[in-house]
Amino acid sequence: MELIIKNLSKTYSNGVKALNDISLTVPQGMFGLLGPNGAGKSTLMRTIATLQDADFGTITLNGIDVLKDKQAVRERLGYLPQDFGLYPRINAETMLDHIAQMKGIGNKSERKELVASLLQKVNLFKDRKKGLGTFSGGMRQRFGIAQALVGNPSLIIVDEPTAGLDPSERNRFYNLLSEIGENTIVILSTHIVEDVNTLCSNMAIICMGEVLMQGKPKEGLSIVQGKIYKKAIDKSDLEKYRKDYQVISTKLIEGKLSLRIESDENPGNGFVPTPADLEDVYFSFISKKVDPITI
Known part of the structure; x- marks a missing residue:
């Protein structure tokens, strides 16, 4: 499939x-x-x-x-x-029964069994008589x-x-x-x-x-693994770092800007290597299309 x-x-x-x-x-x-x-x-x-x-x-x-x-x-x-x-005043059981009818399940007992089964599955059976608005x-x-x-x-x-x-x-x-x-x-x-x-x-x-x-996901990780470096900088220095490095993401932590960059080799200058995660994969690709500051 x-x-x-x-x-x-x-x-x-x-x-x-x-x-x-x-x-x-x-x-x-x-x-x-x-x-x-x-x-x-x-x-x-x-x-x-x-x-x-x-x-x-x-x-x-x-x-x-x-x-x-x-x-x-x-x-x-x-x-x-x-x-x-x-519909806020309709209860979950009634609404689900109505949806089942709309999907062509005409037999009433079959619908009742289906509705009960689905509400059990999503852990809402005990709330089946409550209005959806609650x-x-x-x-x-x-x-x-x-x-x-x-x-x-x-x-x-x-x-x-x-x-x-x-x-x-x-x-x-x-x-x-x-x-x-x-x-x-x-x-x-x-x-x-x-x-x-x-x-x-x-x-x-x-x-x-x-x-x-x-x-x-692991294939995405293999693309950036070993290429991610981080450093805490002053927010006022961000533009300077953006000119010199491929910045993929930034995060403000306790008044300092945590900078993550992608580089094929160790950039030095206080950057330390860090294990890549899926967020790095995401930002690596997105930052090539969109300014990372606005992501």
Whole structure:
């Protein structure tokens, strides 16, 4: 089972080129799509989810032409967008039953069994009679996954699913997504590197509508391993360092600016080598397209 995207392009009427000749192969399992805000992630997700058309290119899901046979894709698709509306006064059980009816599950007893099973799966069964408007952010996201799972989809898309979640809710959500990813294609679109590092066996980095890197996280790490150096500097000296070194990221720590650079050889000048992590991979590619100060 795999999703194949070839030469996909999309330009909006205002001239913004959201997707620029994107090609990706997404295998079964958790696939992380990393990129800053405005990179084109949501446009790509909406296109795969058949919510908008591309200008050029193709998408196939197990031989199904996604852009032409939209109904066939929708029957196999679960989608959790970044922002999804809920009817605040309707309880979780009733809403999920309604969604199951909309997905063609007509038998009442079958729906009842399915709804109970899904609410158990996302740990919301005890809250099934509560109005959705009373749910916390983590509960809302777990309900979103439950509705995405209706119909046993072979492709699930989740767009920025952990934004706004506290650490305990994020951890529960990680566990849930990992379990789902064992038997289906799950595309996780996010700008949070930790999400991909924790969950995904395959990934891609996109920026300004272009694919900058795709492969396994460890393959990305092999590109920058042994090339990352760090140094604490005064913030006022940043511009000078940017002129002399390939700065990939900065972080203010206790009044000092922690500078991370990429270099093929030891730069000296007080820089010390440091083990690379997935965040370095991300910033290494993104900083070549976007000013690292603004990332």
